[in-house]
Amino acid sequence: MTDPLILPVDIPTLALSRGVMQMMLGGLLLYIGSRHADSPGARWWAIGFLLNGLSLFVFPLQVPAAWEQPRTIVNHLSVGTSSICLLCGFWTFGRQPFRRGLLLLLIAMPLTSLIAFELLWPNARWRILLTAGSQAIFLLGLQHSLGSPRRVELAVIGQRLRVVVLLFLAVHLWSYGSLADVLPTTARLNLGYHRTIFSVASLLFMLSLAVGCLALQFALLAARSADLARIDWLTGLLNRRGFFHAAAQPAASDSARATLIALDIDHFKQINDCYGHAAGDQVLQRLANLMRQHARPDQLLARLGGEEFCLLDSSQSPINARQQAETLRQACAETTVRVGTDDVRFTISVGVHQQGPGQSLEQALARADGALYLAKRSGRNRVAVDELSTDGRHGATPVGGAVCVDRLDISDIGVLFAKIQSQAIYLGTDRGVA
Structure with a gap:
């Protein structure tokens, strides 16, 4: 049974x-x-x-x-x-x-x-x-x-x-x-x-x-x-939120000495005023494409806002970053953007900074922005490097062997203006601003 x-x-x-x-x-x-x-x-x-x-x-x-x-x-x-x-x-x-x-x-x-x-x-x-x-x-x-x-x-x-x-x-x-x-x-x-x-x-x-x-x-x-x-809709690069999120990932944050390259389009408002915002959008897209062409796959590219861009590398030295920035600057200066019947030219100013020991990404980005600001005040279409000096302080080193500002401190703008006005600082060749 x-x-x-x-x-x-x-x-x-x-x-x-x-x-x-x-x-x-x-x-x-x-x-x-x-x-x-x-x-x-x-x-x-x-x-x-x-x-x-x-x-x-x-x-x-x-x-x-x-x-x-x-x-x-x-x-x-x-x-x-x-x-x-x-x-x-x-x-x-x-x-x-x-x-x-x-x-x-x-x-x-x-x-x-x-x-x-x-x-x-x-x-x-x-x-x-x-x-x-x-x-x-x-x-x-x-x-x-x-x-x-x-x-x-x-x-x-x-x-x-x-x-x-x-x-x-x-x-x-x-x-x-x-x-x-x-x-x-x-x-x-x-x-x-x-x-x-x-x-x-x-x-x-x-x-x-x-x-x-x-x-x-x-x-x-x-x-x-x-x-x-986390993506900028216009350029396809990371936006500010996406940039900080990606930089916090283990693959990007393993190195405590990341190098940042901050870029800004010179006289971008004039491009918008003269040729229209559609032309300005094309210029932003062209810069994003040039950044992709001159960047390695492991580098983070971002549009932080407006005409300000950033590149982060967790392994490259400031010297190599400066060379990369200079190559990108030259490529932008030689680029023409066709807008209707007009040819629009543009240049960029660049600031380079290597993250120091114990320095947060926000602080390092502020340093790179400070170097970028120096390049702007020095005539635009230039590269400025904010690097660690022998006494442990950060200083702005120009490209091309020009005068070096002893200490770049973006919190003391008055002192910076005085030094810029008292010295002829040239950080690369000036090809004019589009």
Whole structure:
């Protein structure tokens, strides 16, 4: 006498319900994905859930004997293709390369099971086990893909999905291990319990996977919204908020001696007054493009406000920064911006400062601004360097061997004016202001 089933579940009805639910989830993913920037990944997910739902939908249907074999073929091939689509969705979403060999294996195994154990040597047990083996490989591939999130904001969701995948993989191996008679008798259960546990586990897994896909899309959308709040809409560079946020990240804050280059467009108000604000916007965009061309990938570029820009490097020396600033200054002076029938020329003034021990980023930026202010007062279209002197004080060092101001203190503007008026300070060549 068999033990009564504690959880009486109608397996065909449960399979049919799972199929309908997964097709509905596929439709939901398709709808949301069509309104999302990463719609290709969502479309792959949607197709995967629709195909998996189709495989479950046809499984419990009562069909004539002549339709048994076509139903089996649809069931197995739908399982294989749904696994391919789901993996392609995660690879597309995560911007990971497609592993064509794995995709070929996922469809080859159920296809081989149909040819070998459905058509040539009918054996339902081995047919099911071979297709189930492809599902185990799919779960391992999914586990690997989730371990490489495209953004740090998605890492937590990926980690939780990996736990779900591992749990279901254990149930999957237990279930089909029992079918293959490779497990000890103590690990086997009554057939009713076996089917119930596996069906419920499959339902929960696919539901969790669908929720995870939705969560990944919404988390990416939230991360991009945060990015937009840190990006200057006109130039595409970081804004002030984004600059300080990026500078506080471990990769940018490892070095306590960061070098800052502060830039400002000379007579920018006159450009707006003479040629219009649209021309001024084009000049700002051109300067941003020149900064990108003359910067390394690891340097932070920002528009701090108006016509003021900044470049931060966590590893470069003031000498190299000064050379970079001078190269950028020359490039700007030689650039022409076409505005209608007019050619607009512009120049920049630049201040360079290396962050000192115990100096905050705000203080270092103020120093770079002070050097920039000195370059402005010295005739514009110049580079000034505020660097640490031998006595531990900061001083403004000109480019080109001109007179050096002993101590640049932006809090004492009167003293600075007096020194500028009493000495001819030249910090580079003056090519005029556009």
